[in-house]
Amino acid sequence: MNKKIVAASLAFSSLLLCGSAMAADVKLVFKGEVSPSTCAIVGDNGSGEYVMAVELPTVSTRALAKQNDVAGRKPIELKLTGCSGSKVTTRFNSGSSVDPITGALITPAASINGETPSNAQVQLLNSKYQPINLSDNSGTEAVSIEGNAAKIEFYAQYLAATANTTPGPVQTEVLLDLIYE
Incomplete structure (x- = not known):
């Protein structure tokens, strides 16, 4: 009986040793930079988390009857002060609220x-009315910092991702980071 246990232990140990003798195929090296927060957002209460509520207008389902119809465009403006550097851009944090196909925000x-x-x-x-794909941040723009201030302008609108948009409330959110150059 003891010989069987010893033999099984040796066999198992040899499997472990074989597995650990494998070589890695890929080495990942990560590099980055953490920049200081160089701008203050006008209207920030100093908490470090700025929340901007954007009220979109009420639109009819007829305005969104066909796939890719858009309606209810609303301007959004982020004013920044106390900036250093030459440019600032936005990077949206995609997550479960972003449709990976359209790059737009979905309502849970x-x-x-x-x-x-x-x-x-x-x-x-963006400010040129081109869609910003929140899945990959394509369509975002860098804005010049002038006189220690910058203004980031973009727009929000309803999008019919499918034909026959259903009536009901729309509520969604996205986080964005300010990236300084």
Whole structure:
């Protein structure tokens, strides 16, 4: 019996040794930089987390009847002061609220104040009215810092990701980082 246990232990040990003799195929080296927060957001309460509520207008389902229809465009402006550096840009943090196909924001399926939410999405546009794909941040723009201040302008609008947008409330969110150059 003891010989069987010893033999099994030796066999198992040899398997472990074989597994640890494998060589790595890839070495990942990470490099980056952490920059100081060089601008203050006008309207920030000093908490370090600035929340901007954007009220989109009420639109009819007829305005979003066909796939890729858009409606209810609303301008958004972030004013920055006390800036150093030459440029600032935004980087949106994609997550579960971003549709990987459209790059727009989706409303979670959970009810909002007891109502079934709409399937309309919220699409962001840069200052040239070009869509910003929140999945990969394509379409974002660098803004010049002049006189220690900068103004980042973009737009939000409803997007029909499918035909026949359903009625209901729309509520979603995204976090963004300011990147300084």
